[in-house]
Amino acid sequence: MTSKITTQTETQSTSHLQLEQELALLYHNNSNLTPSTIMDFLENMAESQSIGHPRHYPACPAIALNPGRLWKWRKRLIQSLPVVLAQRKSSQNFLVNMPLQKLSQIILMSLQAGKMRNELLRQRPYPSAGGLYGVNVFVLATAVKELEQGIYNVNPDRQCLEQLYLFGSNLECQQWLKTSIVGEPVTKQAPVYIFFCANLNHVKQKYGERAYRFILLEAGHIAQNISLASTSLGISHLPLGGFCEKMIEEKIGDPDMIALYTMALG
Structure with a gap:
Protein backbone atom coordinates (compact mmCIF):
# COMPACT_ATOMS: atom_id res chain seq x y z
CA MET A 1 0.00 0.00 0.00
CA SER A 48 -35.01 55.01 0.87
CA GLN A 49 -35.08 57.93 -1.55
CA SER A 50 -33.04 56.03 -4.14
CA ILE A 51 -34.41 56.22 -7.65
CA GLY A 52 -33.27 54.69 -10.89
CA HIS A 53 -30.19 56.63 -11.91
CA PRO A 54 -27.96 54.78 -14.39
CA ARG A 55 -24.44 56.19 -14.45
CA HIS A 56 -23.69 58.25 -17.55
CA TYR A 57 -20.60 60.23 -18.57
CA PRO A 58 -21.84 63.34 -20.43
CA ALA A 59 -18.38 64.98 -20.44
CA CYS A 60 -16.98 62.14 -22.59
CA PRO A 61 -17.11 62.07 -26.41
CA ALA A 62 -20.26 60.30 -27.64
CA ILE A 63 -20.46 57.95 -30.62
CA ALA A 64 -23.97 57.40 -31.96
CA LEU A 65 -25.22 53.83 -32.21
CA ASN A 66 -26.42 52.96 -35.70
CA PRO A 67 -28.78 49.96 -35.62
CA GLY A 68 -30.32 50.47 -39.06
CA ARG A 69 -33.80 48.96 -39.29
CA LEU A 70 -33.83 47.80 -35.69
CA TRP A 71 -37.56 47.13 -35.67
CA LYS A 72 -37.04 44.40 -38.29
CA TRP A 73 -34.42 42.59 -36.20
CA ARG A 74 -36.46 42.98 -33.01
CA LYS A 75 -39.51 41.49 -34.74
CA ARG A 76 -37.41 38.59 -36.03
CA LEU A 77 -36.12 37.88 -32.51
CA ILE A 78 -39.63 37.89 -31.04
CA GLN A 79 -41.05 35.63 -33.76
CA SER A 80 -38.18 33.15 -33.55
CA LEU A 81 -37.62 33.16 -29.78
CA PRO A 82 -38.18 29.38 -29.35
CA VAL A 83 -35.62 28.72 -32.10
CA VAL A 84 -33.15 31.23 -30.64
CA LEU A 85 -33.45 29.63 -27.20
CA ALA A 86 -32.76 26.21 -28.72
CA GLN A 87 -29.77 27.47 -30.74
CA ARG A 88 -28.12 29.54 -28.02
CA LYS A 89 -24.63 28.27 -27.21
CA SER A 90 -21.29 29.66 -26.13
CA SER A 91 -18.88 29.93 -29.05
CA GLN A 92 -15.43 31.29 -29.89
CA ASN A 93 -16.00 31.45 -33.65
CA PHE A 94 -15.35 35.18 -33.67
CA LEU A 95 -15.33 37.58 -36.60
CA VAL A 96 -12.06 39.31 -37.48
CA ASN A 97 -13.86 42.66 -37.46
CA MET A 98 -17.32 43.50 -36.19
CA PRO A 99 -19.46 46.13 -37.93
CA LEU A 100 -20.66 48.91 -35.63
CA GLN A 101 -24.19 48.36 -36.94
CA LYS A 102 -24.24 44.75 -35.67
CA LEU A 103 -22.92 45.85 -32.28
CA SER A 104 -25.55 48.61 -32.20
CA GLN A 105 -28.33 46.12 -32.94
CA ILE A 106 -27.22 43.76 -30.17
CA ILE A 107 -26.86 46.56 -27.63
CA LEU A 108 -30.17 48.24 -28.37
CA MET A 109 -32.18 45.00 -28.57
CA SER A 110 -30.74 44.07 -25.16
CA LEU A 111 -30.73 47.41 -23.35
CA GLN A 112 -32.73 50.05 -25.18
CA ALA A 113 -34.87 52.21 -22.95
CA GLY A 114 -38.60 51.99 -23.64
CA LYS A 115 -41.58 53.93 -22.33
CA MET A 116 -41.23 56.29 -19.37
CA ARG A 117 -41.56 54.65 -15.94
CA ASN A 118 -41.74 58.09 -14.35
CA GLU A 119 -40.66 61.64 -15.19
CA LEU A 120 -36.98 60.69 -14.87
CA LEU A 121 -36.58 57.11 -16.01
CA ARG A 122 -37.37 54.93 -18.99
CA GLN A 123 -38.23 51.26 -18.67
CA ARG A 124 -35.63 48.77 -19.89
CA PRO A 125 -36.09 45.23 -21.25
CA TYR A 126 -34.71 43.49 -18.15
CA PRO A 127 -35.60 43.44 -14.44
CA SER A 128 -33.67 45.52 -11.93
CA ALA A 129 -34.19 45.55 -8.16
CA GLY A 130 -36.35 48.56 -7.34
CA GLY A 131 -35.92 49.84 -10.89
CA LEU A 132 -32.56 51.28 -9.81
CA TYR A 133 -30.59 50.04 -12.84
CA GLY A 134 -27.37 49.89 -10.89
CA VAL A 135 -25.51 47.86 -13.54
CA ASN A 136 -23.69 49.59 -16.39
CA VAL A 137 -22.53 47.87 -19.56
CA PHE A 138 -19.09 48.82 -20.88
CA VAL A 139 -17.74 47.85 -24.30
CA LEU A 140 -14.09 47.14 -25.01
CA ALA A 141 -13.71 47.49 -28.78
CA THR A 142 -10.62 45.72 -30.10
CA ALA A 143 -11.72 45.37 -33.75
CA VAL A 144 -14.96 47.23 -34.45
CA LYS A 145 -15.34 49.09 -37.73
CA GLU A 146 -15.88 52.82 -37.09
CA LEU A 147 -14.67 52.57 -33.48
CA GLU A 148 -11.20 53.28 -32.13
CA GLN A 149 -9.68 50.66 -29.81
CA GLY A 150 -10.90 51.62 -26.39
CA ILE A 151 -13.48 51.31 -23.63
CA TYR A 152 -16.95 52.82 -23.94
CA ASN A 153 -19.96 53.13 -21.65
CA VAL A 154 -23.30 52.15 -23.19
CA ASN A 155 -25.92 54.89 -22.80
CA PRO A 156 -29.22 53.33 -23.94
CA ASP A 157 -31.19 56.53 -23.18
CA ARG A 158 -29.17 58.57 -25.69
CA GLN A 159 -28.47 55.54 -27.93
CA CYS A 160 -24.76 56.20 -27.90
CA LEU A 161 -21.41 54.97 -26.63
CA GLU A 162 -19.49 57.28 -24.27
CA GLN A 163 -15.76 57.08 -24.89
CA LEU A 164 -13.93 56.57 -21.58
CA TYR A 165 -10.49 55.36 -22.62
CA LEU A 166 -8.50 54.93 -25.84
CA PHE A 167 -5.53 52.60 -26.16
CA GLY A 168 -2.38 54.18 -27.52
CA SER A 169 -1.65 51.20 -29.78
CA ASN A 170 -2.83 47.71 -30.66
CA LEU A 171 0.11 46.34 -28.66
CA GLU A 172 -1.05 48.17 -25.53
CA CYS A 173 -4.55 46.75 -26.01
CA GLN A 174 -3.23 43.19 -26.45
CA GLN A 175 -0.97 43.39 -23.41
CA TRP A 176 -3.78 44.73 -21.27
CA LEU A 177 -6.13 41.96 -22.42
CA LYS A 178 -3.60 39.26 -21.57
CA THR A 179 -3.25 40.53 -18.00
CA SER A 180 -6.95 41.29 -17.48
CA ILE A 181 -8.84 38.34 -18.96
CA VAL A 182 -7.93 34.74 -18.30
CA GLY A 183 -8.03 31.95 -20.86
CA GLU A 184 -8.31 31.15 -24.54
CA PRO A 185 -10.58 34.04 -25.62
CA VAL A 186 -7.54 36.32 -25.40
CA THR A 187 -5.50 34.22 -27.84
CA LYS A 188 -8.59 33.81 -30.04
CA GLN A 189 -9.22 37.51 -29.79
CA ALA A 190 -12.81 38.70 -29.97
CA PRO A 191 -13.57 42.05 -31.60
CA VAL A 192 -15.66 43.06 -28.57
CA TYR A 193 -15.55 42.38 -24.84
CA ILE A 194 -18.47 43.35 -22.62
CA PHE A 195 -17.88 44.36 -18.99
CA PHE A 196 -20.84 44.32 -16.61
CA CYS A 197 -20.09 46.67 -13.71
CA ALA A 198 -22.25 48.12 -10.95
CA ASN A 199 -22.59 51.08 -8.64
CA LEU A 200 -23.04 48.98 -5.50
CA ASN A 201 -23.43 51.93 -3.13
CA HIS A 202 -26.39 53.27 -5.08
CA VAL A 203 -28.29 49.98 -4.74
CA LYS A 204 -27.08 49.46 -1.17
CA GLN A 205 -28.86 52.63 -0.01
CA LYS A 206 -32.16 50.83 -0.52
CA TYR A 207 -31.34 47.16 -0.04
CA GLY A 208 -28.45 47.06 2.42
CA GLU A 209 -26.27 43.96 2.28
CA ARG A 210 -28.65 42.22 -0.12
CA ALA A 211 -27.70 44.76 -2.78
CA TYR A 212 -24.75 42.63 -3.88
CA ARG A 213 -27.10 39.73 -4.62
CA PHE A 214 -29.32 42.01 -6.68
CA ILE A 215 -26.59 43.52 -8.87
CA LEU A 216 -25.33 40.03 -9.71
CA LEU A 217 -28.84 39.02 -10.74
CA GLU A 218 -29.24 42.16 -12.85
CA ALA A 219 -25.93 41.54 -14.62
CA GLY A 220 -27.14 38.02 -15.41
CA HIS A 221 -30.44 39.29 -16.83
CA ILE A 222 -28.61 41.72 -19.14
CA ALA A 223 -26.10 39.08 -20.20
CA GLN A 224 -28.91 36.71 -21.18
CA ASN A 225 -30.48 39.46 -23.31
CA ILE A 226 -27.15 40.01 -25.08
CA SER A 227 -26.72 36.26 -25.49
CA LEU A 228 -30.11 35.83 -27.17
CA ALA A 229 -29.81 38.97 -29.30
CA SER A 230 -26.38 37.81 -30.50
CA THR A 231 -27.72 34.35 -31.33
CA SER A 232 -30.59 35.83 -33.35
CA LEU A 233 -28.07 37.81 -35.43
CA GLY A 234 -25.64 34.92 -35.90
CA ILE A 235 -22.95 36.53 -33.72
CA SER A 236 -20.77 34.35 -31.47
CA HIS A 237 -20.59 35.10 -27.76
CA LEU A 238 -18.78 33.58 -24.80
CA PRO A 239 -19.54 34.43 -21.14
CA LEU A 240 -16.35 34.73 -19.08
CA GLY A 241 -15.83 34.34 -15.35
CA GLY A 242 -12.04 34.63 -15.32
CA PHE A 243 -10.97 38.27 -15.20
CA CYS A 244 -9.05 40.68 -12.98
CA GLU A 245 -11.62 43.00 -11.49
CA LYS A 246 -9.16 45.73 -10.46
CA MET A 247 -7.63 45.94 -13.94
CA ILE A 248 -11.06 46.55 -15.48
CA GLU A 249 -12.15 48.98 -12.78
CA GLU A 250 -8.97 51.05 -13.14
CA LYS A 251 -9.40 51.34 -16.92
CA ILE A 252 -13.03 52.45 -16.57
CA GLY A 253 -11.85 55.05 -14.09
CA ASP A 254 -15.03 55.39 -12.03
CA PRO A 255 -14.33 54.65 -8.33
CA ASP A 256 -17.99 53.72 -7.74
CA MET A 257 -17.97 50.92 -10.32
CA ILE A 258 -17.15 47.30 -9.43
CA ALA A 259 -16.66 44.63 -12.11
CA LEU A 260 -19.06 41.67 -11.94
CA TYR A 261 -18.99 39.71 -15.19
CA THR A 262 -17.55 39.74 -18.70
CA MET A 263 -18.45 38.41 -22.13
CA ALA A 264 -16.54 38.05 -25.40
CA LEU A 265 -18.60 38.96 -28.46
CA GLY A 266 -18.19 38.78 -32.19
Missing part, protein backbone atom coordinates in the same frame (compact mmCIF):
# COMPACT_ATOMS: atom_id res chain seq x y z
CA THR A 2 1.31 3.43 -0.92
CA SER A 3 0.52 6.61 0.94
CA LYS A 4 0.39 10.07 -0.58
CA ILE A 5 2.67 12.71 0.92
CA THR A 6 0.84 16.02 1.19
CA THR A 7 3.06 18.92 0.21
CA GLN A 8 3.04 22.37 1.79
CA THR A 9 1.73 23.84 -1.47
CA GLU A 10 -1.22 21.44 -1.53
CA THR A 11 -2.01 22.25 2.10
CA GLN A 12 -1.94 25.98 1.40
CA SER A 13 -4.12 25.53 -1.68
CA THR A 14 -6.68 23.51 0.31
CA SER A 15 -6.70 26.10 3.10
CA HIS A 16 -7.21 28.92 0.60
CA LEU A 17 -10.12 27.08 -1.05
CA GLN A 18 -11.74 26.45 2.33
CA LEU A 19 -11.37 30.14 3.21
CA GLU A 20 -13.02 31.19 -0.07
CA GLN A 21 -15.91 28.82 0.58
CA GLU A 22 -16.26 30.12 4.13
CA LEU A 23 -16.28 33.76 2.97
CA ALA A 24 -18.95 33.06 0.34
CA LEU A 25 -21.10 31.24 2.87
CA LEU A 26 -20.49 33.96 5.46
CA TYR A 27 -21.85 36.61 3.11
CA HIS A 28 -24.79 34.41 2.09
CA ASN A 29 -25.81 33.73 5.68
CA ASN A 30 -25.36 37.32 6.83
CA SER A 31 -27.45 38.75 4.01
CA ASN A 32 -30.32 36.32 4.56
CA LEU A 33 -33.71 37.65 5.61
CA THR A 34 -35.14 36.19 8.79
CA PRO A 35 -38.39 36.81 10.71
CA SER A 36 -36.41 39.10 13.05
CA THR A 37 -34.83 41.21 10.27
CA ILE A 38 -37.46 41.35 7.56
CA MET A 39 -39.36 44.28 9.06
CA ASP A 40 -36.21 46.40 9.27
CA PHE A 41 -35.45 45.49 5.66
CA LEU A 42 -38.93 46.56 4.50
CA GLU A 43 -38.79 49.80 6.49
CA ASN A 44 -35.42 50.71 5.00
CA MET A 45 -36.79 50.05 1.51
CA ALA A 46 -39.78 52.30 2.20
CA GLU A 47 -37.63 55.12 3.61
Whole structure:
Protein backbone atom coordinates (compact mmCIF):
# COMPACT_ATOMS: atom_id res chain seq x y z
CA MET A 1 0.00 0.00 0.00
CA THR A 2 1.31 3.43 -0.92
CA SER A 3 0.52 6.61 0.94
CA LYS A 4 0.39 10.07 -0.58
CA ILE A 5 2.67 12.71 0.92
CA THR A 6 0.84 16.02 1.19
CA THR A 7 3.06 18.92 0.21
CA GLN A 8 3.04 22.37 1.79
CA THR A 9 1.73 23.84 -1.47
CA GLU A 10 -1.22 21.44 -1.53
CA THR A 11 -2.01 22.25 2.10
CA GLN A 12 -1.94 25.98 1.40
CA SER A 13 -4.12 25.53 -1.68
CA THR A 14 -6.68 23.51 0.31
CA SER A 15 -6.70 26.10 3.10
CA HIS A 16 -7.21 28.92 0.60
CA LEU A 17 -10.12 27.08 -1.05
CA GLN A 18 -11.74 26.45 2.33
CA LEU A 19 -11.37 30.14 3.21
CA GLU A 20 -13.02 31.19 -0.07
CA GLN A 21 -15.91 28.82 0.58
CA GLU A 22 -16.26 30.12 4.13
CA LEU A 23 -16.28 33.76 2.97
CA ALA A 24 -18.95 33.06 0.34
CA LEU A 25 -21.10 31.24 2.87
CA LEU A 26 -20.49 33.96 5.46
CA TYR A 27 -21.85 36.61 3.11
CA HIS A 28 -24.79 34.41 2.09
CA ASN A 29 -25.81 33.73 5.68
CA ASN A 30 -25.36 37.32 6.83
CA SER A 31 -27.45 38.75 4.01
CA ASN A 32 -30.32 36.32 4.56
CA LEU A 33 -33.71 37.65 5.61
CA THR A 34 -35.14 36.19 8.79
CA PRO A 35 -38.39 36.81 10.71
CA SER A 36 -36.41 39.10 13.05
CA THR A 37 -34.83 41.21 10.27
CA ILE A 38 -37.46 41.35 7.56
CA MET A 39 -39.36 44.28 9.06
CA ASP A 40 -36.21 46.40 9.27
CA PHE A 41 -35.45 45.49 5.66
CA LEU A 42 -38.93 46.56 4.50
CA GLU A 43 -38.79 49.80 6.49
CA ASN A 44 -35.42 50.71 5.00
CA MET A 45 -36.79 50.05 1.51
CA ALA A 46 -39.78 52.30 2.20
CA GLU A 47 -37.63 55.12 3.61
CA SER A 48 -35.01 55.01 0.87
CA GLN A 49 -35.08 57.93 -1.55
CA SER A 50 -33.04 56.03 -4.14
CA ILE A 51 -34.41 56.22 -7.65
CA GLY A 52 -33.27 54.69 -10.89
CA HIS A 53 -30.19 56.63 -11.91
CA PRO A 54 -27.96 54.78 -14.39
CA ARG A 55 -24.44 56.19 -14.45
CA HIS A 56 -23.69 58.25 -17.55
CA TYR A 57 -20.60 60.23 -18.57
CA PRO A 58 -21.84 63.34 -20.43
CA ALA A 59 -18.38 64.98 -20.44
CA CYS A 60 -16.98 62.14 -22.59
CA PRO A 61 -17.11 62.07 -26.41
CA ALA A 62 -20.26 60.30 -27.64
CA ILE A 63 -20.46 57.95 -30.62
CA ALA A 64 -23.97 57.40 -31.96
CA LEU A 65 -25.22 53.83 -32.21
CA ASN A 66 -26.42 52.96 -35.70
CA PRO A 67 -28.78 49.96 -35.62
CA GLY A 68 -30.32 50.47 -39.06
CA ARG A 69 -33.80 48.96 -39.29
CA LEU A 70 -33.83 47.80 -35.69
CA TRP A 71 -37.56 47.13 -35.67
CA LYS A 72 -37.04 44.40 -38.29
CA TRP A 73 -34.42 42.59 -36.20
CA ARG A 74 -36.46 42.98 -33.01
CA LYS A 75 -39.51 41.49 -34.74
CA ARG A 76 -37.41 38.59 -36.03
CA LEU A 77 -36.12 37.88 -32.51
CA ILE A 78 -39.63 37.89 -31.04
CA GLN A 79 -41.05 35.63 -33.76
CA SER A 80 -38.18 33.15 -33.55
CA LEU A 81 -37.62 33.16 -29.78
CA PRO A 82 -38.18 29.38 -29.35
CA VAL A 83 -35.62 28.72 -32.10
CA VAL A 84 -33.15 31.23 -30.64
CA LEU A 85 -33.45 29.63 -27.20
CA ALA A 86 -32.76 26.21 -28.72
CA GLN A 87 -29.77 27.47 -30.74
CA ARG A 88 -28.12 29.54 -28.02
CA LYS A 89 -24.63 28.27 -27.21
CA SER A 90 -21.29 29.66 -26.13
CA SER A 91 -18.88 29.93 -29.05
CA GLN A 92 -15.43 31.29 -29.89
CA ASN A 93 -16.00 31.45 -33.65
CA PHE A 94 -15.35 35.18 -33.67
CA LEU A 95 -15.33 37.58 -36.60
CA VAL A 96 -12.06 39.31 -37.48
CA ASN A 97 -13.86 42.66 -37.46
CA MET A 98 -17.32 43.50 -36.19
CA PRO A 99 -19.46 46.13 -37.93
CA LEU A 100 -20.66 48.91 -35.63
CA GLN A 101 -24.19 48.36 -36.94
CA LYS A 102 -24.24 44.75 -35.67
CA LEU A 103 -22.92 45.85 -32.28
CA SER A 104 -25.55 48.61 -32.20
CA GLN A 105 -28.33 46.12 -32.94
CA ILE A 106 -27.22 43.76 -30.17
CA ILE A 107 -26.86 46.56 -27.63
CA LEU A 108 -30.17 48.24 -28.37
CA MET A 109 -32.18 45.00 -28.57
CA SER A 110 -30.74 44.07 -25.16
CA LEU A 111 -30.73 47.41 -23.35
CA GLN A 112 -32.73 50.05 -25.18
CA ALA A 113 -34.87 52.21 -22.95
CA GLY A 114 -38.60 51.99 -23.64
CA LYS A 115 -41.58 53.93 -22.33
CA MET A 116 -41.23 56.29 -19.37
CA ARG A 117 -41.56 54.65 -15.94
CA ASN A 118 -41.74 58.09 -14.35
CA GLU A 119 -40.66 61.64 -15.19
CA LEU A 120 -36.98 60.69 -14.87
CA LEU A 121 -36.58 57.11 -16.01
CA ARG A 122 -37.37 54.93 -18.99
CA GLN A 123 -38.23 51.26 -18.67
CA ARG A 124 -35.63 48.77 -19.89
CA PRO A 125 -36.09 45.23 -21.25
CA TYR A 126 -34.71 43.49 -18.15
CA PRO A 127 -35.60 43.44 -14.44
CA SER A 128 -33.67 45.52 -11.93
CA ALA A 129 -34.19 45.55 -8.16
CA GLY A 130 -36.35 48.56 -7.34
CA GLY A 131 -35.92 49.84 -10.89
CA LEU A 132 -32.56 51.28 -9.81
CA TYR A 133 -30.59 50.04 -12.84
CA GLY A 134 -27.37 49.89 -10.89
CA VAL A 135 -25.51 47.86 -13.54
CA ASN A 136 -23.69 49.59 -16.39
CA VAL A 137 -22.53 47.87 -19.56
CA PHE A 138 -19.09 48.82 -20.88
CA VAL A 139 -17.74 47.85 -24.30
CA LEU A 140 -14.09 47.14 -25.01
CA ALA A 141 -13.71 47.49 -28.78
CA THR A 142 -10.62 45.72 -30.10
CA ALA A 143 -11.72 45.37 -33.75
CA VAL A 144 -14.96 47.23 -34.45
CA LYS A 145 -15.34 49.09 -37.73
CA GLU A 146 -15.88 52.82 -37.09
CA LEU A 147 -14.67 52.57 -33.48
CA GLU A 148 -11.20 53.28 -32.13
CA GLN A 149 -9.68 50.66 -29.81
CA GLY A 150 -10.90 51.62 -26.39
CA ILE A 151 -13.48 51.31 -23.63
CA TYR A 152 -16.95 52.82 -23.94
CA ASN A 153 -19.96 53.13 -21.65
CA VAL A 154 -23.30 52.15 -23.19
CA ASN A 155 -25.92 54.89 -22.80
CA PRO A 156 -29.22 53.33 -23.94
CA ASP A 157 -31.19 56.53 -23.18
CA ARG A 158 -29.17 58.57 -25.69
CA GLN A 159 -28.47 55.54 -27.93
CA CYS A 160 -24.76 56.20 -27.90
CA LEU A 161 -21.41 54.97 -26.63
CA GLU A 162 -19.49 57.28 -24.27
CA GLN A 163 -15.76 57.08 -24.89
CA LEU A 164 -13.93 56.57 -21.58
CA TYR A 165 -10.49 55.36 -22.62
CA LEU A 166 -8.50 54.93 -25.84
CA PHE A 167 -5.53 52.60 -26.16
CA GLY A 168 -2.38 54.18 -27.52
CA SER A 169 -1.65 51.20 -29.78
CA ASN A 170 -2.83 47.71 -30.66
CA LEU A 171 0.11 46.34 -28.66
CA GLU A 172 -1.05 48.17 -25.53
CA CYS A 173 -4.55 46.75 -26.01
CA GLN A 174 -3.23 43.19 -26.45
CA GLN A 175 -0.97 43.39 -23.41
CA TRP A 176 -3.78 44.73 -21.27
CA LEU A 177 -6.13 41.96 -22.42
CA LYS A 178 -3.60 39.26 -21.57
CA THR A 179 -3.25 40.53 -18.00
CA SER A 180 -6.95 41.29 -17.48
CA ILE A 181 -8.84 38.34 -18.96
CA VAL A 182 -7.93 34.74 -18.30
CA GLY A 183 -8.03 31.95 -20.86
CA GLU A 184 -8.31 31.15 -24.54
CA PRO A 185 -10.58 34.04 -25.62
CA VAL A 186 -7.54 36.32 -25.40
CA THR A 187 -5.50 34.22 -27.84
CA LYS A 188 -8.59 33.81 -30.04
CA GLN A 189 -9.22 37.51 -29.79
CA ALA A 190 -12.81 38.70 -29.97
CA PRO A 191 -13.57 42.05 -31.60
CA VAL A 192 -15.66 43.06 -28.57
CA TYR A 193 -15.55 42.38 -24.84
CA ILE A 194 -18.47 43.35 -22.62
CA PHE A 195 -17.88 44.36 -18.99
CA PHE A 196 -20.84 44.32 -16.61
CA CYS A 197 -20.09 46.67 -13.71
CA ALA A 198 -22.25 48.12 -10.95
CA ASN A 199 -22.59 51.08 -8.64
CA LEU A 200 -23.04 48.98 -5.50
CA ASN A 201 -23.43 51.93 -3.13
CA HIS A 202 -26.39 53.27 -5.08
CA VAL A 203 -28.29 49.98 -4.74
CA LYS A 204 -27.08 49.46 -1.17
CA GLN A 205 -28.86 52.63 -0.01
CA LYS A 206 -32.16 50.83 -0.52
CA TYR A 207 -31.34 47.16 -0.04
CA GLY A 208 -28.45 47.06 2.42
CA GLU A 209 -26.27 43.96 2.28
CA ARG A 210 -28.65 42.22 -0.12
CA ALA A 211 -27.70 44.76 -2.78
CA TYR A 212 -24.75 42.63 -3.88
CA ARG A 213 -27.10 39.73 -4.62
CA PHE A 214 -29.32 42.01 -6.68
CA ILE A 215 -26.59 43.52 -8.87
CA LEU A 216 -25.33 40.03 -9.71
CA LEU A 217 -28.84 39.02 -10.74
CA GLU A 218 -29.24 42.16 -12.85
CA ALA A 219 -25.93 41.54 -14.62
CA GLY A 220 -27.14 38.02 -15.41
CA HIS A 221 -30.44 39.29 -16.83
CA ILE A 222 -28.61 41.72 -19.14
CA ALA A 223 -26.10 39.08 -20.20
CA GLN A 224 -28.91 36.71 -21.18
CA ASN A 225 -30.48 39.46 -23.31
CA ILE A 226 -27.15 40.01 -25.08
CA SER A 227 -26.72 36.26 -25.49
CA LEU A 228 -30.11 35.83 -27.17
CA ALA A 229 -29.81 38.97 -29.30
CA SER A 230 -26.38 37.81 -30.50
CA THR A 231 -27.72 34.35 -31.33
CA SER A 232 -30.59 35.83 -33.35
CA LEU A 233 -28.07 37.81 -35.43
CA GLY A 234 -25.64 34.92 -35.90
CA ILE A 235 -22.95 36.53 -33.72
CA SER A 236 -20.77 34.35 -31.47
CA HIS A 237 -20.59 35.10 -27.76
CA LEU A 238 -18.78 33.58 -24.80
CA PRO A 239 -19.54 34.43 -21.14
CA LEU A 240 -16.35 34.73 -19.08
CA GLY A 241 -15.83 34.34 -15.35
CA GLY A 242 -12.04 34.63 -15.32
CA PHE A 243 -10.97 38.27 -15.20
CA CYS A 244 -9.05 40.68 -12.98
CA GLU A 245 -11.62 43.00 -11.49
CA LYS A 246 -9.16 45.73 -10.46
CA MET A 247 -7.63 45.94 -13.94
CA ILE A 248 -11.06 46.55 -15.48
CA GLU A 249 -12.15 48.98 -12.78
CA GLU A 250 -8.97 51.05 -13.14
CA LYS A 251 -9.40 51.34 -16.92
CA ILE A 252 -13.03 52.45 -16.57
CA GLY A 253 -11.85 55.05 -14.09
CA ASP A 254 -15.03 55.39 -12.03
CA PRO A 255 -14.33 54.65 -8.33
CA ASP A 256 -17.99 53.72 -7.74
CA MET A 257 -17.97 50.92 -10.32
CA ILE A 258 -17.15 47.30 -9.43
CA ALA A 259 -16.66 44.63 -12.11
CA LEU A 260 -19.06 41.67 -11.94
CA TYR A 261 -18.99 39.71 -15.19
CA THR A 262 -17.55 39.74 -18.70
CA MET A 263 -18.45 38.41 -22.13
CA ALA A 264 -16.54 38.05 -25.40
CA LEU A 265 -18.60 38.96 -28.46
CA GLY A 266 -18.19 38.78 -32.19
